[in-house]
Amino acid sequence: MNRYFVIPRAELQPYVDRLWGWESELAQPMPPMLPGxxxxxxxxxxxxxxxxxxxxxxxxxxEAFLPGTRHGPCELLAQGRIGFISVRFRSGALRHFSPLSLIELANRPATAGEVWGDAGRQLAERIIQAPDRNKRVALLEDWLLACLARHGKQQPAIEAAIRALYYRHREVKIDALADEIGMSRRNFERVFREQIGLTPKAFQRTARFHLTLRNTLLAGRSDYLDAALAHGYYDQAHFIHEFKGFVGKSPTLFLQAAASMAHFYNPSIFSPDKVPFPR
Known part of the structure; x- marks a missing residue:
């Protein structure tokens, strides 16, 4: 299995973590895609x-789709030769590229054609026909920049809230955060859900789960308790309950199976204080 990633152009870095992909001449079991x-x-x-x-x-x-993992895991079932390239959007950043709201996209997989119409279908066809990885990357970056110019939003308060809930998920309080960005809690929750597809509290919980599991898998460990406590879970029972809600099985069973396969998590390219902020 050949795995690769590409750091996107500077203009895309506030919104796109990386372009990445897997290639294999033979069908292989693919790891599950988990909520994030x-x-x-x-x-x-x-x-x-x-x-x-x-x-x-x-x-x-x-050929081109959003898997729709917001409320549960999904699996890719390869039927033969594997070859894909994926855009990994940062937290909440898909809204800057999509004509549909994230509420509409939160609960189901969606094809590129459903979201972007003929433009999405045509891009998928061009990606399939592209002769190599460099051409696929160039096609994707040009298309993403065009989408950003059309759908990008100027929402510094929401961007600040996303970063606080993600990077400071352990200590941030919703009331204090709403006050910090100059909104009432009720208005903040309404606007945040409209833009991100989750309430601030649900986003915070998802970030905590995502970062705990990511750190555990990147460390190559089956012992998850230290990571769970470091990310603000009260105790082991609290994490097990949350994990079952997100994945549908206990962390012990999941991590035992994960020990023998790859996963889709990657080390960060930027430290939290260096992640570019949307202009």
């Missing part, structure tokens, strides 16, 4: 792939 605060837009140029989740069963997502 960002989003993936995947373009598959290998053989056919299916998407399986508890909520939607097994579906054919086409």
């Amino acid at each position: 605060t960002g989003a993936e837009l995947m373009f598959h140029y290998g053989d056919r792939v299916f998407l399986r989740s508890a909520r939607h069963g097994v579906i054919d997502p086409g």
Whole structure:
């Protein structure tokens, strides 16, 4: 399996963590895609792939799709040669590129055609026909910049709230955060949900789960308790309860299975204080 990632152009870095992909001449088991605060837009140029989740069963997502993992995990089921490139959007950043709201996209997988119409379908076809990785990256970056110019939003208060809830998830309080950005709690919760597709509290919980599991898997450990406590879980029982809600099984069972396979988490490219802020 050949894995790779590309740091996007500077103009995209406040919104896109990386472009990344996997390639293999043979079908191989793919690790599950787990809930998080960002989003993936995947373009598959290998053989056919299916998407399986508890909520939607097994579906054919086409060549370009958003997996829709906000409320539960999903699996990619490769039917042969694997080849895909994916855009990993930062927390809440998909809204700057999508004509649809994140509420509309939160609960289900969606094809690029459903979201971007003919432009999404045409891009998927061009990605499939591209001769190499460099051309695919260039096509994606040009298209993303065009989407950003059309759909980008100037929302510094929401951007500040996203970063606080993600990087300071252990200590931040919703009332204090709303006051910090100059909004009432009720208005903050309404605007945040409209833009991000989750309430601030749900976003904070998802960030805590995501970062705990990410740190555990990147460390190559099956002992999760230290990471869970470091990210603000009260005790082991608290983390197990949250984990089952997000994944549908206990962390022990999941991590035992994960020890023998790869995962989709990556070390950060930027430290939290160096992540570019949208202009």
